[in-house]
Amino acid sequence: MKIMKQRCMVVLVDNNAGVLARISSLFVQRGFNIESLTVSPTENEKLSRLTIMTSGDEKTFQQIIKQTGKLVETRLIFLVEPSFSMVRELMLAKYRVTADESAGLSELIASYGGKVADASDGCLVAQLSDTPQVLDDFLSAARGFKLIELGRTGVIAMERGNVSYEL
Amino acid sequence: MVLNGSEILVNVLLEQGVDTVFGYPGGAVLNIYDALYKYRDKITHYMTAHEQGASHAADGYARATGKTGVVIATSGPGATNLVTGIATAYMDSVPMVAITGTVPNNLIGADSFQEVYIAGITLPITKHNFVVRRVEDLADILRRAFEIAGSGRPGPVLVDIPKDVTAAKTEYEAKPAVKTVRCDGIKGDVREVAELINRSERPFIYFGGGVRISEAGEELRQLIETADIPASYTLMAAGVLGYGEKNNLGLIGMHGCYSANAAANRADVMIAIGTRFSDRVALNPDKFGHNARIVHIDIDPGEINKNIIADYSIVGDVKEVLTELLKHVKPAKHDAWQKQIARWKQDDYKPEASETELKPHYLIEKACEIAGKDAVYVTDVGQHQMWAAQFLHHTHPRNFLTSGGLGTMGYGYGAAIGAKIARGEDTTVVHFTGDGSFHMNMNEICTAVSYGVHVITVIFNNSVLGMVRQWQGAFYDRRFSSSEPERVTDYKAVAEGFGGHGFRCETPEEFETAMKQAMEMDGPVWIECIVDREEKVLPMIPGGKTVHDTIFK
Numbered sequence: 216m217k218i219m220k221q222r223c224m225v226v227l228v229d230n231n232a233g234v235l236a237r238i239s240s241l242f243v244q245r246g247f248n249i250e251s252l253t254v255s256p257t258e259n260e261k262l263s264r265l266t267i268m269t270s271g272d273e274k275t276f277q278q279i280i281k282q283t284g285k286l287v288e289t290r291l292i293f294l295v296e297p298s299f300s301m302v303r304e305l306m307l308a309k310y311r312v313t314a315d316e317s318a319g320l321s322e323l324i325a326s327y328g329g330k331v332a333d334a335s336d337g338c339l340v341a342q343l344s345d346t347p348q349v350l351d352d353f354l355s356a357a358r359g360f361k362l363i364e365l366g367r368t369g370v371i372a373m374e375r376g377n378v379s380y381e382l
Numbered sequence: 383m384v385l386n387g388s389e390i391l392v393n394v395l396l397e398q399g400v401d402t403v404f405g406y407p408g409g410a411v412l413n414i415y416d417a418l419y420k421y422r423d424k425i426t427h428y429m430t431a432h433e434q435g436a437s438h439a440a441d442g443y444a445r446a447t448g449k450t451g452v453v454i455a456t457s458g459p460g461a462t463n464l465v466t467g468i469a470t471a472y473m474d475s476v477p478m479v480a481i482t483g484t485v486p487n488n489l490i491g492a493d494s495f496q497e498v499y500i501a502g503i504t505l506p507i508t509k510h511n512f513v514v515r516r517v518e519d520l521a522d523i524l525r526r527a528f529e530i531a532g533s534g535r536p537g538p539v540l541v542d543i544p545k546d547v548t549a550a551k552t553e554y555e556a557k558p559a560v561k562t563v564r565c566d567g568i569k570g571d572v573r574e575v576a577e578l579i580n581r582s583e584r585p586f587i588y589f590g591g592g593v594r595i596s597e598a599g600e601e602l603r604q605l606i607e608t609a610d611i612p613a614s615y616t617l618m619a620a621g622v623l624g625y626g627e628k629n630n631l632g633l634i635g636m637h638g639c640y641s642a643n644a645a646a647n648r649a650d651v652m653i654a655i656g657t658r659f660s661d662r663v664a665l666n667p668d669k670f671g672h673n674a675r676i677v678h679i680d681i682d683p684g685e686i687n688k689n690i691i692a693d694y695s696i697v698g699d700v701k702e703v704l705t706e707l708l709k710h711v712k713p714a715k716h717d718a719w720q721k722q723i724a725r726w727k728q729d730d731y732k733p734e735a736s737e738t739e740l741k742p743h744y745l746i747e748k749a750c751e752i753a754g755k756d757a758v759y760v761t762d763v764g765q766h767q768m769w770a771a772q773f774l775h776h777t778h779p780r781n782f783l784t785s786g787g788l789g790t791m792g793y794g795y796g797a798a799i800g801a802k803i804a805r806g807e808d809t810t811v812v813h814f815t816g817d818g819s820f821h822m823n824m825n826e827i828c829t830a831v832s833y834g835v836h837v838i839t840v841i842f843n844n845s846v847l848g849m850v851r852q853w854q855g856a857f858y859d860r861r862f863s864s865s866e867p868e869r870v871t872d873y874k875a876v877a878e879g880f881g882g883h884g885f886r887c888e889t890p891e892e893f894e895t896a897m898k899q900a901m902e903m904d905g906p907v908w909i910e911c912i913v914d915r916e917e918k919v920l921p922m923i924p925g926g927k928t929v930h931d932t933i934f935k
Contacts, residue, residue, distance in 0.1 A: 287509065
């Protein structure tokens with residue numbers, strides 16, 4: 216039986232036009248799942264960093280690493296080891312609140328380490344950055360409030376301590 | 383020296399040792415064709431009837447020589463017409479550089495006339511592709527394209543060049559040809575695998591196109607002889623071992639020999655070399671080689687554990703790996719295993735001969751007898767392709783060209799023309815095709831006429847799409863949906879109408895006479911052969927099944 220798991224991987228690629236299309240094309244072509252994907256500049260202007268949250272079984276993860284690793288523009292790909300890595304996601308969640316609810320929601324946001332990014336027109340925008348699990352927990356805890364818009368960045372990840380890649 | 387982009391392009395081609403290109407002109411590549419005109423004494427351009435034919439010709443040229451094939455097409459439809467040829471090359475790991483023109487930089491993205499985003503279209507069917515936005519980048523990108531196409535597991539690379547880049551000028555400095563690298567070392571425990579082979583009682587080798595690309599036929603032969611290992615080949619490796627050579631069990635897979643498939647099923651160690659456990663060989667991936675410890679040797683790490691899980695894997699260039707392996711493999715004899723295989727061989731399918739009718743195996747064997755062992759044989763796709771793989775007793779790895787992975791009907795004629803141009807006067811090129819496949823690209827006869835290319839085309843005319851019809855007969859209760867077109871094409875007349883030669887044969891005697899005459903002719907020759915529509919490719923293991931489900935009639 217296939218055991219489906221979620222794994223996070225980091226891909227360092229040449230910062231070329233079209234590289235994102237190339238990688239997402241590969242994922243779609245081979246039927247790999249993308250739960251979230253982020254792209255950003257890095258400390259090296261020639262490289263871009265992709266963080267991909269994917270789901271599958273162990274065999275699929277190995278295939279993703281090998282097939283993505285084969286692309287000419289891929290410099291490095293590695294699975295993020297959850298036990299010694301930080302995985303973070305940013306979320307904005309807009310709630311429509313009554314005057315009575317406002318304080319309660321603000322308190323809840325604060326208890327999850329977030330902040331109120333905006334409060335206007337009877338709406339309140341929560342800004343949180345943490346692990347995806349904590350963000351999910353917050354959304355559950357805030358279920359009593361009227362959520363009208365939600366945006367999440369998808370995760371980025373980094374290993375702890377004095378480890379870094381060499382290219 | 384200062385040159386325009388088109389002159390730089392031609393100069394980089396010359397740097398790489400390219401003296402032959404295939405293609406078709408058009409608006410976006412007018413500057414490139416102007417440069418080709420200027421350098422026409424150094425580089426020969428062959429214009430085909432259709433860009434698809436040019437892409438297959440570049441492919442055939444590459445397969446017949448091992449060099450990187452080059453094809454040029456204009457923007458839009460010119461570029462999209464290359465797609466099937468590029469995908470064919472991609473699936474069979476053929477080194478190719480496809481050069482397309484596109485609209486000028488300032489018109490890109492505006493749905494301009496004959497604009498298409500070919501880099502996007504070819505993303506999944508190229509090893510890599512480039513859009514060259516600045517003339518200053520052109521030379522190095524082209525060099526890199528050749529490096530990528532020929533290195534590691536080879537494949538096609540596309541370079542898309544806007545028209546203004548082909549006209550813009552910049553400084554050009556000649557450089558030596560790029561070096562292609564097969565593979566950096568070997569990953570895996572060769573000694574452990576050697577010990578596994580040394581301990582085995584029923585070893586079995588199944589090898590594919592990687593052995594041909596790596597030119598490791600001699601090393602393979604040594605391994606087979608030293609350790610007494612029966613071996614069978616995939617479609618992509620036909621000709622690596624000679625027909626009748628000891629321990630050559632023949633073709634494996636869906637239409638492979640029963641004995642080869644039975645051996646794969648019963649082996650205790652299976653060594654897969656330069657191959658990828660495709661669904662046409664490992665028809666049921668859970669049961670293929672299920673009694674064996676599986677060793678997978680391939681240059682592409684992505685192939686390991688993709689289709690089946692290997693017990694042992696070695697990633698590296700096949701030639702290097704086998705050389706290393708041979709240092710540790712001990713001489714052995716497997717008499718009991720050989721006896722068992724000999725018994726299975728008695729059950730191998732044997733076609734019936736006929737004095738009066740043209741039988742598929744007769745056509746292949748007779749053509750081979752007349753054209754000789756050194757001829758290059760090219761096929762299209764379908765029944766005739768499988769018959770060729772089964773009955774053509776080829777002996778050279780670069781003398782059997784066929785579209786294996788993609789299964790491209792219409793591949794053959796372009797590829798045959800490319801192969802003939804590559805190998806020259808001294809090599810006979812025979813193109814086997816079916817009436818279905820041939821109707822796709824038979825127009826390339828005009829190319830063969832224009833350039834005086836002597837290719838003998840043997841058309842297996844059973845008036846139906848034989849392979850489709852065979853499946854409909856076996857699995858769809860003989861509902862022959864769209865497989866019996868009842869075409870009345872007069873091949874002899876068509877060939878002559880284009881300026882070539884044609885024959886029509888109904889008996890073995892007529893075929894022998896036509897084939898012998900064709901050998902002496904110039905330019906393209908078509909030999910239409912009437913074949914019964916009930917002829918089947920046998921044996922057959924249906925997809926998803928095992929050797930126990932082999933169909934013999």
